[in-house]
Amino acid sequence: MGTHLPSTEFDGTAVDDQREADAEAVMGEPAAQMVQLLGPDGKLGTDPVFSAYADKLTQEDLRGLYADMAAIRRFDVEATALQRQGQLALWVPLTGQEAAQIGSGRASQPQDYIFPTYREHGVALTRNVDLAELLRQFRGVSNGGWNPKDTNFHLYTLVLAAQTLHAVGYAMGIQRDQKLAAASDAAGRQPDAAVIAYFGDGASSEGDVHESMVFASSYKAPVVFFCQNNHWAISVPTNVQTRVPLSNRAKGYGFPGIRVDGNDVIAVHAVTEWALEHARQGNGPVLIEAFTYRVGAHTTADDPTKYRPSTEEDAWRAKDPLTRLEKYLRGQDLADDDFFAKVKADGDELAAYVRRTAHDLENPDIRQAFANVYAQAHPLVAEELAWFEEYSAGFAGGEESAGQAAKAGH
């Protein structure tokens, strides 16, 4: 991978230094150097491999990355407020992880397929998922909410790490599609595609992540594993999950592992673009560890003051991904006050849209649930639906009675 820019940000000051020194002592293995291009001071450094990718970003792209990060942060604030007002059952905030998500999502191409966990709202934005639809699951009107086929952005997965295997299988399908297309003379051949599997540092301990990496490596599947190491799995710190930098694990599976400053949207974009190209070109998987931080709570049901000092949070706020890009854009005269005012106005508009739409999300009819248990007709489902219809009809008042029947259960 060549050598990377010495970090201007983490040397000596990173809260994780002790844990890394620990790991080094345990494993006798140096921590992977972290790729960083844009420092917290807003200055752009160089990297022998990845600067070439950063150089491809136009001024428009850079402003777009900022606008996306600002939009998703605004969305996050709005969704948190909606939860507080009882409009959502739960919210999973992403503040602090905007660069990791927007940078990686924007590096993907439309033909790529994305498997998120449950916090990838920023990636969803880059895939043009209607953000109001993202709220369906949290409002309790759906276990999904959007059609993955429209955007190649899969449904959220709540069982940790399960989707990493789906991602590898999907990537194996892409390989087979390529062979079938080649065999059938390649008329109308699709562009090469890759898959990204998102997961967290906590999920990295699950067996499925291990199995997915074994499969991906064995078959050289075109998949990029994108681990957002936000330092906490609910209340448990990363050093309970691993004694080595997570990116180092890739070596054991036989593919490249890169640790990138996850608060540096330019570096994340560059590294992900490199990894996707690597995968699309048939060179097999890549693991990216985006070194970032969950600034707020794990979910709205959680209280971080119980398990971590606020100083840690403050230290990371100083590395904020938005502030850093704003400094760069202003420093390079790529954006002015008008631009930032416009971004803010757009954010407010998005928030208003989401608020309006969330309120309007209709409660489903439980008959829809009967309809989708199986793809093909199923006598037991038909029998139970018939029972339900008859039972509901026994109540006066239509709609309401169906709800009561649903509560009564069968």
Place this chain on the structure above:
Amino acid sequence: MTTMTIAKAINEGLRATLAANPKSLLMGEDIGPLGGVYRVTDGLIGEFGPDRVVDTPLAESGIIGTAIGLALRGYSPVCEIQFDGFVFPGFNQITTQLAKMHARSHGNLTVPVVIRIPYGGGIGSVEHHSESPEALFAHTAGLRIITPSNPHDAYWMIQQAVECQDPVIIFEPKRRYWLKGDVDVQTPGPSEDPFKAHVLREGTDATVVAYGPLVPVALAAANAAAEDGRSVEVIDLRSISPIDFDTVTASVQKTGRLIVAHEAPTFGGIGGEIAARISERAFHSLEAPVIRVGGFHMPYPVAKVEEDYLPDIDRILEALDRALSY
């Protein structure tokens, strides 16, 4: 019409599927050059190559989970789990992911994954090689579960499972793999619908419902009962989810007595579900309580005593005596 074993019939069924459907593929441990530990996939890698007959890493969750991804990409994977007791590392993927993908996507996604599991005892094996965990899967909505008891069904069911747009688990009665029978490879005939039960033997005094490995036992018990002048109807359930209650109900309405036999532990098993449904559906036809014949509530016992564990002809006849004594 040709004669073959159940193992060979599944092999031929898989061959027909791979030939007909370029998007179908097999995945599992040792299914390539070895042909699987039961040789069910024998010779297929030579014909179809390693992209269609995939020797996977040793990882059940990996097999099922990647099969889900392949299905999402438009493929029809057929996974082999080496033995019943080893499906559990893949249980999470089957029950939390595979079974629910269609529902949670509002019908937008289908995952036509087939999982083949050799199951049941009677082969004198070591632990985890003789279990019948079908009820654990039948309880999960979104899965379909079938089990062939003869070569003709085996040949067609595997192909029908691959064609089905829902996930299908095929429990293959491993102690019957070498059972021979006629297979009509031209037409499935009455086996067209894999989710329908078959009345294998008509009778008037009682009905015995069995599936998979116990079907030959149930038939033998009915023959023995006939010598005592009792007319026993035998139903091969074939599908464990959904269960064809119409066929069972019609039979009980005729005979008035029902015995359900399976190898799995009686408690919490499929037999209990059948007993409950039939007492709801045919209460007034029943002359006796539905009697279940099954395994005991214990881990599958060591091989030297499995004969005492497995329901046999005598246990079914004893149940029949009890039913007729009401």
